[in-house]
Amino acid sequence: MKPYKNKINKIRSFALSLIFIGFIVMYGAIFFREHQWLVILFMTLGVLCILLSTVVYGWIGFLSTRAVVVECPSCQKHTKVLGRVDMCMYCNEPLTLDPALIGKEFDQSYNNKSKTQHQE
Ligand SMILES: [Zn+2]
DSSP states (O other), X not given: XXXXXXXXXXXXXXXXXXXXXHHHHHHHGGGGTTOHHXXXXXXXXXXXXXXXXXXXXHHHHHXXXXXXXXXXXXXXXXXXXXXXXXXOTTTOOEEESOGGGTTSOOOGGGGOHHHHXXXX
């Protein structure tokens, strides 16, 4: 199994899981019906999770406009690349926008500017 996933897909699944966590936390409030402050606490946490997920979804929308659409050389589908290196959304083929990195081993840290400068 490859450890890396397409960034936009990764953030999207994070936002989706936040919604589920929010609902589970709010559902948990039912078990504390006798303690009103706990119910309020759980409800607030649940709403916060869902609000956060909405923010993350908005952030994805913003990132998508900045991502570069490329045709994947492996599966010929159009995928979005974020940063210098990213994975194909469909087949997890490593893709790069930097010609200097072509043919190199995929490394998420290429997106980290300080490490790249150190290598140069
Ligand atoms: Zn692909």
